[in-house]
Amino acid sequence: ERVGYAIIGLGRISVEETLPAFGEAKMARPVALVTGSPEKGRAVARRYGIPESAVHSYQDLEKLRDNPAVQAVYIGLPNALHREYVERCAGIGKHVLCEKPMATSPEDAAAMVAACARARVRLMIAYRCQYEPFNREAIRIARSGELGKLRSIEAVNVQSSGTVDQWRFSHALAGGGALPDIGLYCLNATRYITGEEPNDVFARIYSPPVDARWKEIEESVSFMLRFPSGVIANCLASYDSFNDKSMTLHFEKGTVEMPDAFSYHGQQMYVSRREGGVAVREQKRIEPKNQFALELDHFAQCLKENRQPHTPGEEGAHDQALMAAIYRSAAEGRPVDLPKPPGPTRGP
Numbered sequence: 001e002r003v004g005y006a007i008i009g010l011g012r013i014s015v016e017e018t019l020p021a022f023g024e025a026k027m028a029r030p031v032a033l034v035t036g037s038p039e040k041g042r043a044v045a046r047r048y049g050i051p052e053s054a055v056h057s058y059q060d061l062e063k064l065r066d067n068p069a070v071q072a073v074y075i076g077l078p079n080a081l082h083r084e085y086v087e088r089c090a091g092i093g094k095h096v097l098c099e100k101p102m103a104t105s106p107e108d109a110a111a112m113v114a115a116c117a118r119a120r121v122r123l124m125i126a127y128r129c130q131y132e133p134f135n136r137e138a139i140r141i142a143r144s145g146e147l148g149k150l151r152s153i154e155a156v157n158v159q160s161s162g163t164v165d166q167w168r169f170s171h172a173l174a175g176g177g178a179l180p181d182i183g184l185y186c187l188n189a190t191r192y193i194t195g196e197e198p199n200d201v202f203a204r205i206y207s208p209p210v211d212a213r214w215k216e217i218e219e220s221v222s223f224m225l226r227f228p229s230g231v232i233a234n235c236l237a238s239y240d241s242f243n244d245k246s247m248t249l250h251f252e253k254g255t256v257e258m259p260d261a262f263s264y265h266g267q268q269m270y271v272s273r274r275e276g277g278v279a280v281r282e283q284k285r286i287e288p289k290n291q292f293a294l295e296l297d298h299f300a301q302c303l304k305e306n307r308q309p310h311t312p313g314e315e316g317a318h319d320q321a322l323m324a325a326i327y328r329s330a331a332e333g334r335p336v337d338l339p340k341p342p343g344p345t346r347g348p
């Protein structure tokens with residue numbers, strides 16, 4: 001029996017990626033919708049065979065309590081609403097898969113972890129890349145030592161953003177600009193690739209002054225992290241550039257290039273090293289899989305086996321603390337020591 005999810009919020013990520021991914025999932029199915037638009041709700045429900053009686057408004061979210069088919073919820077709402085909806089879902093005993101960034105402050109993130117622990121429900125943050133096969137292979141290579149020690153990481157997530165009417169340009173709703181929306185992929189990647197927590201960070205933020213989009217939130221952020229093993233990570237995120245979502249890992253004896261490391265689809269991997277004195281660069285053959293489906297199935301599997309997901313609330317909460325420190329470093333114009341998480345942030 002598949003685990004039943006209620007989808008909360010029918011915006012782009014829910015409608016264009018998460019809902020279609022159920023078609024490739026093996027353990028998960030959509031069984032209810034929560035939306036501000038009854039019309040959209042009915043149309044999406046028809047497409048996925050969800051009964052009209054399981055389409056609710058945001059006010060009526062608590063009705064999910066009485067639907068035994070709903071074991072978990074997926075939250076695809078603007079960042080600042082994540083806390084309220086995670087707490088309400090925990091309050092009715094539903095397990096929560098919440099979109100990234102988890103929250104808009106470290107305080108909210110900590111409250112969300114606490115609320116789910118009190119309610120004895122599982123909380124997972126939708127860090128899709130940690131379930132994606134090419135990123136998993138990069139983690140494997142880093143851990144295996146087959147290219148020697150990891151020395152440095154370059155992680156880039158730049159794109160051109162939309163128009164200013166969107167919630168993403170409101171500090172109150174988004175909690176920030178390029179950093180929490182796309183720079184977070186770079187930050188989280190440096191942690192899962194190294195398997196370490198960074199010691200300190202030095203950040204710069206830049207927003208062109210003559211553009212209404214950057215009145216409340218930053219256009220660009222660049223930050224350098226230093227890890228206990230000596231690894232240095234350079235990260236760059238921007239809302240006003242041609243798409244580049246790439247990561248390069250520099251090892252003692254080789255380089256791993258991932259041109260679309262953080263994209264929804266189309267990952268590739270190139271490994272360069274010396275073989276008998278000759279430099280070779282080869283493309284790795286890895287079977288691509290839908291990372292959204294893998295993420296939905298992972299949480300479903302964890303619920304069936306009653307175990308902690310690989311990217312629980314604690315993983316998101318630590319990124320939230322690190323992003324607050326990145327903003328502080330940029331504001332103060334100096335490197336900042338980073339807090340360490342109280343315990344492990346990642347499940348098996």
Ligand code: NAD
Pocket residue numbers: 009010011012013014036075076077078079081099100101126128167173181
């Ligand atoms: P979106 O604007 O397309 O959708 C947001 C939805 O929330 C809309 O349906 C909107 O009607 C609804 N909503 C409810 N209350 C609202 C309010 N007060 N103000 C504005 N909208 C409100 O956004 P999106 O791109 O789908 O992003 C949703 C969440 O998913 C964000 O947290 C975002 O960071 C995350 N996201 C994750 C990925 C990923 O790859 N994992 C990709 C995109 C977005």
